[in-house]
Amino acid sequence: MSGTHDGTHDRTPPVALAIAGTDSGGGAGLTADVRAFTACGVHGAVAVAAVTVQNSVGVEGFHAIPPDVVAAQIRTVAGDMGVDAAKTGMLASTEIIEAVAAAGDEVGLGTRVPFVVDPVAASMHGHQLLADDALDTLRSVLIPRATLVTPNLDEVRLLVGVEVVDDASARAAARALLDLGAGAALVKGGHLTGSPDVVDLLVCADGTERAFSSPRRDTEHSHGGGDSLASSITAGLARGMALVDAVALGKAYITRAVDHAYPLGAGHGPVSSLWSVAAWEPGA
Numbered sequence: 047m048s049g050t051h052d053g054t055h056d057r058t059p060p061v062a063l064a065i066a067g068t069d070s071g072g073g074a075g076l077t078a079d080v081r082a083f084t085a086c087g088v089h090g091a092v093a094v095a096a097v098t099v100q101n102s103v104g105v106e107g108f109h110a111i112p113p114d115v116v117a118a119q120i121r122t123v124a125g126d127m128g129v130d131a132a133k134t135g136m137l138a139s140t141e142i143i144e145a146v147a148a149a150g151d152e153v154g155l156g157t158r159v160p161f162v163v164d165p166v167a168a169s170m171h172g173h174q175l176l177a178d179d180a181l182d183t184l185r186s187v188l189i190p191r192a193t194l195v196t197p198n199l200d201e202v203r204l205l206v207g208v209e210v211v212d213d214a215s216a217r218a219a220a221r222a223l224l225d226l227g228a229g230a231a232l233v234k235g236g237h238l239t240g241s242p243d244v245v246d247l248l249v250c251a252d253g254t255e256r257a258f259s260s261p262r263r264d265t266e267h268s269h270g271g272g273d274s275l276a277s278s279i280t281a282g283l284a285r286g287m288a289l290v291d292a293v294a295l296g297k298a299y300i301t302r303a304v305d306h307a308y309p310l311g312a313g314h315g316p317v318s319s320l321w322s323v324a325a326w327e328p329g330a
C-alpha cells in the first residue's frame with residue numbers, strides 16, 4: 047500500500063458479533079446492530095439468522111436461514127478474527143436457537159465471551175418474529191447462557207408472566223429472569239408510556255441493581271431502539287467494560303439515537319446514529 051495515512055488501520059478494534067435478522071428497510075435488526083457497533087467503536091461481524099421483508103410500515107414476511115448456516119457463520123467468524131462479545135436479536139425458530147446455543151458453546155459465548163440475549167419476539171408493529179414453540183427454547187436454552195437478557199415489557203410478559211407497571215414489578219420480573227439462569231436482566235421501560243421518564247432497570251445475579259433513567263421523548267420514530275440498545279451494550283462489553291458501565295454506555299447511545307430519530311417512509315422512522323459520523327467527502 048502506498049499513500050499517506052494516519053496509521054489507524056494498523057490497529058484492530060474489538061470485534062462484536064450480532065446474530066439476528068435483516069430489515070430490508072434499514073431501521074432495525076442487523077442494520078441497527080452494525081450502526082451501533084460502529085458508533086461505539088468496535089468492528090461488527092454478523093451471523094444472519096433470518097431475512098425479513100420489512101419497511102417502516104411493517105413486516106410482510108421472513109425467510110429463516112437454515113440452522114447449520116447460522117451456526118457456521120458463528121464458527122467461521124470466531125475461528126478467524128475472534129469475538130470479544132456477541133448479541134442475539136431475531137432468531138425466528140427453535141431450531142435456530144438450538145444451533146446458536148451449540149455453536150455458541152463451542153466458541154465460548156456466555157462463558158469466556160460476554161453474551162447479550164435480546165429476546166426479540168415481535169416487531170414494534172406487532173408482527174411475530176419468533177415461532178410460538180420457540181419461546182420455551184428461548185427460556186430454557188438461551189437465557190441460561192446469557193450474560194445479560196434485555197426484554198421489553200411484552201417479552202417480559204411472554205417469558206415470565208409478569209405484568210410490569212412500576213419499579214416493584216420491574217424488579218420482580220428481573221428476578222424471575224435471573225431465576226431462569228441469566229447472569230443479569232435489563233427490563234426496558236420504553237412501553238410504560240404513562241411515565242415522564244423512560245426507566246430501564248438492571249438487576250444482576252450478584253445483587254447489583256441500577257435504574258437507568260432518561261426523559262421520555264414524544265416521538266413515533268423509535269424503530270430499532272431495542273436492537274440499538276442491546277448492540278451498544280454489547281460494544282461496551284467487547285471493549286472490556288464492566289456490565290454496569292456497558293449498560294450506561296448503551297443508555298447514553300440510545301438516548302442520543304432517539305433524540306436524532308428521523309421520519310422515513312409512511313410508518314415508523316428509525317433511531318439514528320448519523321450524529322456519530324462526519325459525512326465523508328472524496329479526497330478528504
Ligand SMILES: Nc1ncnc2c1ncn2[C@@H]1O[C@H](COP(=O)(O)OP(=O)(O)OP(=O)(O)O)[C@@H](O)[C@H]1O
Nearest residue numbers: 170198234235236237244262263270271272273304
Ligand atoms: N420515547 C422514548 N424516549 C426516550 N427513550 C426511549 C423511548 N422509547 C424507548 N426508549 C429507550 O429505547 C430503548 C428500547 O426500549 P423499548 O422498551 O422501546 O424496547 P423495544 O420494544 O425492544 O424496542 P423496539 O421499539 O426496537 O422494539 C430503552 O433504552 C428505552 O429506554
Ligand SMILES: Cc1ncc(CO)c(N)n1
Nearest residue numbers: 067068069074075136169
Ligand atoms: C429483523 C428485525 N429484528 C428485530 C426487530 C425488532 O425491532 C425488527 N423489527 N426486525
